[in-house]
Amino acid sequence: MVKGKIVAGCIAPHPPHLVYAENPPQNEPVAEGGWEQLRWGYERLRASLADIEYDAIVVLSPHWQTYIGTHFLGLPHFEGLSVDPVFPNLFRYHYDLNIDVELAKAIHDEAASAGLPVKMMENPDFRVDYGTITTGHLFNPEWDKPMVVLSSNRSTAYYSVEVMQEIMVELGRVTRRAIEASGKRVVVLASNSLSHRHFTTESEVPEDMSKEHITSHAMHLWDMRIIDYMRTGQAQRILDEMPEFTEQAIAESDGGGLSWLLSTLDVPNYPAILHGYGTIIGTGNAVVEWPCHAHEEGDA
Amino acid sequence: MTEGRVVGSFVVPVHPHTVLAPDQNEGWQRLRDAFDAAAQSIKELDADLLVIYSTTWPSIIGHQIQSDPNPEWVMVDHDFHDLGSINYSFNIDQEFAHAWDDANRKRGLQSRCVNYKGFPIDVGSVVALTLLNPDNAIPAVIVSSNMYANRSETTVLAKSCLDVIKAQGRRAVAVTAMSLSNRMFTDFIQPEDDKIHSLKDDEWNLKILEFLKQGRLEDVGQLSRTIQRQIRVQKVVAFKPMWWLSAMNGNRNDLTGEVLAYEPIHGAGGAVVSIDPTPSGAGDKEYDEDDVEYFHGERGVLDTVDESDTTEENPVIEQTPSGPDLWEPTEAEGSVNTDSAPKPVGAYPHARKVGNMLFLSGVGPRQPGTNAIPGGPIHDENGEPLDYDIEAQTHAVVNNVKRIVEEAGASMDQVVDVTTFLVDMKRDFKGYNDVWAQTLGKIGPTRTTLAIDALPTPIAVEMKVIVHLGE
Numbered sequence: 001m002v003k004g005k006i007v008a009g010c011i012a013p014h015p016p017h018l019v020y021a022e023n024p025p026q027n028e029p030v031a032e033g034g035w036e037q038l039r040w041g042y043e044r045l046r047a048s049l050a051d052i053e054y055d056a057i058v059v060l061s062p063h064w065q066t067y068i069g070t071h072f073l074g075l076p077h078f079e080g081l082s083v084d085p086v087f088p089n090l091f092r093y094h095y096d097l098n099i100d101v102e103l104a105k106a107i108h109d110e111a112a113s114a115g116l117p118v119k120m121m122e123n124p125d126f127r128v129d130y131g132t133i134t135t136g137h138l139f140n141p142e143w144d145k146p147m148v149v150l151s152s153n154r155s156t157a158y159y160s161v162e163v164m165q166e167i168m169v170e171l172g173r174v175t176r177r178a179i180e181a182s183g184k185r186v187v188v189l190a191s192n193s194l195s196h197r198h199f200t201t202e203s204e205v206p207e208d209m210s211k212e213h214i215t216s217h218a219m220h221l222w223d224m225r226i227i228d229y230m231r232t233g234q235a236q237r238i239l240d241e242m243p244e245f246t247e248q249a250i251a252e253s254d255g256g257g258l259s260w261l262l263s264t265l266d267v268p269n270y271p272a273i274l275h276g277y278g279t280i281i282g283t284g285n286a287v288v289e290w291p292c293h294a295h296e297e298g299d300a
Numbered sequence: 301m302t303e304g305r306v307v308g309s310f311v312v313p314v315h316p317h318t319v320l321a322p323d324q325n326e327g328w329q330r331l332r333d334a335f336d337a338a339a340q341s342i343k344e345l346d347a348d349l350l351v352i353y354s355t356t357w358p359s360i361i362g363h364q365i366q367s368d369p370n371p372e373w374v375m376v377d378h379d380f381h382d383l384g385s386i387n388y389s390f391n392i393d394q395e396f397a398h399a400w401d402d403a404n405r406k407r408g409l410q411s412r413c414v415n416y417k418g419f420p421i422d423v424g425s426v427v428a429l430t431l432l433n434p435d436n437a438i439p440a441v442i443v444s445s446n447m448y449a450n451r452s453e454t455t456v457l458a459k460s461c462l463d464v465i466k467a468q469g470r471r472a473v474a475v476t477a478m479s480l481s482n483r484m485f486t487d488f489i490q491p492e493d494d495k496i497h498s499l500k501d502d503e504w505n506l507k508i509l510e511f512l513k514q515g516r517l518e519d520v521g522q523l524s525r526t527i528q529r530q531i532r533v534q535k536v537v538a539f540k541p542m543w544w545l546s547a548m549n550g551n552r553n554d555l556t557g558e559v560l561a562y563e564p565i566h567g568a569g570g571a572v573v574s575i576d577p578t579p580s581g582a583g584d585k586e587y588d589e590d591d592v593e594y595f596h597g598e599r600g601v602l603d604t605v606d607e608s609d610t611t612e613e614n615p616v617i618e619q620t621p622s623g624p625d626l627w628e629p630t631e632a633e634g635s636v637n638t639d640s641a642p643k644p645v646g647a648y649p650h651a652r653k654v655g656n657m658l659f660l661s662g663v664g665p666r667q668p669g670t671n672a673i674p675g676g677p678i679h680d681e682n683g684e685p686l687d688y689d690i691e692a693q694t695h696a697v698v699n700n701v702k703r704i705v706e707e708a709g710a711s712m713d714q715v716v717d718v719t720t721f722l723v724d725m726k727r728d729f730k731g732y733n734d735v736w737a738q739t740l741g742k743i744g745p746t747r748t749t750l751a752i753d754a755l756p757t758p759i760a761v762e763m764k765v766i767v768h769l770g771e
């Protein structure tokens with residue numbers, strides 16, 4: 001069998017605001033625009049991958065929160081209505097997505113044999129979390145590729161960022177092994193924000209961009225530091241500074257997605273492409289791509 | 301109409317095991333039996349409203365209140381999806397939800413109602429309403445738990461709920477959907493192997509339950525931060541439900557509590573506790589936290605004026621850049637108010653005459669008109685401590701007292717008793733005492749000086765004064 005491979009790795013955010021601002025037919029609320037820098041960032045990411053062939057998207061979203069291990073969507077098809085419990089005014093999205101159950105099960109099994117607690121989610125009534133839906137929509141609005149969806153284990157809350165990172169680095173290694181063994185070409189995507197201190201108020205018109213800014217200067221400094229490591233091929237330094245970053249920037253990396261992604265990509269030492277950066281109700285968000293397809297030995 | 305009130309309160313666990321799998325573990329069954337007993341006693345209380353504060357519904361933009369009159373959907377737990385699905389269809393009191401939302405905004409809270417088909421009602425609320433209100437006989441209302449809310453915000457949330465309960469003459473039951481210790485096992489376990497995650501968690505849980513059994517709800521509220529540090533996974537910044545429930549019960553320690561069950565659910569501490577407002581006669585209160593009526597939290601990040609806030613209804617007349625709003629002094633029989641004293645920070649007069657006695661509200665050093673603090677404020681807008689002059693502040697207090705006393709037609713030599721509050725006894729007592737000796741000390745009122753945690757504005761000293769007006 002052909003060796004499977006990761007063609008690209010991405011970090012991209014999932015605030016419902018981005019889908020809301022775009023007014024796709026699947027979403028009920030209507031907006032007058034907003035957050036264009038990030039939406040166009042997603043557009044550039046899509047364009048960048050338009051000519052790359054791949055079979056599946058492997059996503060980790062911090063809004064499917066599990067306290068007992070990592071779970072995988074384990075049925076071939078999910079559809080329904082996703083209402084964001086925090087911003088129901090912005091996000092009521094009718095979703096319809098396919099799962100690559102075979103690949104999900106392969107990563108699950110590989111993780112289980114490495115001793116990680118894992119579970120397949122096979123309840124047909126399960127509602128897919130809005131983070132997965134939002135990222136899924138923005139990354140692939142046609143929904144024409146099957147996904148593998150991993151839950152976010154909350155080990156940061158239980159132990160510490162260090163322990164979380166150990167678990168997620170291990171999960172990344174097994175994800176990579178399972179993808180390689182599958183023979184499939186895959187995009188891996190960590191759906192998360194960077195600095196993550198929200199405003200607790202909302203303007204009358206939620207998309208009023210005159211109200212949008214980073215919550216604090218310190219948050220901006222952290223976001224730029226981490227993005228600069230990405231741009232300059234220093235993923236190891238991101239892992240090294242993960243505890244400080246996560247704590248001081250209240251970063252959404254607490255959900256493990258970023259550590260998992262970097263490990264899945266084998267801690268890349270080549271530059272990532274920054275497609276966009278912007279704030280959403282005060283949080284810092286970047287759309288970043290590691291073009292693995294151009295950096296692997298023997299890749300034609 | 302008799303005045304509405306909270307006729308009973310319950311603490312209940314959040315995980316779906318009590319609904320979906322009580323038969324798999326004896327402890328889960330005991331929790332389920334306790335739920336059923338609680339449902340029965342709610343019926344007997346003749347309650348006409350269930351108010352659920354759920355720790356499994358986090359919010360970011362203030363607090364959210366469910367207002368769909370009949371939310372229906374299927375709930376599947378994020379972790380325990382293999383236990384099955386819970387179909388729900390609830391009876392929500394939409395009118396109460398809207399009234400509470402309005403009351404929240406009147407008390408300075410950010411708040412909104414949510415009424416959207418398909419809204420994912422959280423597991424804690426679904427379990428609580430499914431088991432406590434099985435036939436939907438009692439209309440319910442559900443409120444979220446704001447991620448960033450602190451004690452004052454959570455306390456005010458309860459007070460605005462009480463405003464509506466009173467105004468509508470309701471017989472309300474207050475419910476917190478919550479775990480005690482919330483540390484679950486991080487691996488999958490067999491139902492028969494369930495136990496509290498650690499001995500320490502168990503000991504803390506038992507301590508909390510002992511307090512609740514004695515009706516000492518406010519004591520548990522005041523231990524909230526300690527409990528959070530000891531036995532709570534740091535999902536949220538504070539252990540808030542006890543703040544809310546205590547405020548719903550008037551911050552009391554003499555309630556009548558009963559623990560109906562306490563069992564592990566995948567390692568977390570699950571308890572069903574009933575709290576009856578009937579005074580138990582026990583439980584005095586060491587009331588060491590400020591009581592809060594209005595929320596004045598940081599709301600300025602967007603630089604917007606909140607148009608929903610109606611100035612006609614709200615007697616707040618001035619907004620200071622930092623610190624509480626200023627009010628017009630209230631008018632009632634015997635009240636004494638003057639423009640030459642600083643505006644109150646709440647609904648009270650400067651002073652009030654009863655017979656030949658004059659009682660002053662607490663007086664600080666703020667200057668009438670400008671609101672400036674002679675000697676400087678004790679901290680800046682970000683709460684960073686500043687160096688200030690206690691002697692200048694104390695002089696200003698005495699001058700403000702003098703203005704009010706004279707407005708009442710009396711004079712300073714009629715002051716008979718003074719209680720002084722200092723926020724930093726160690727630093728300030730000497731300076732204050734020197735000024736006292738030069739001023740009130742020469743007149744000779746009795747005096748008591750107390751150290752307290754904080755005052756509503758960034759001042760270091762305040763005096764409570766009683767005057768004998770003579771025959």
Ligand SMILES: [Fe+2]
Pocket residue numbers: 014015062063131193252
């Ligand atoms: Fe998020």
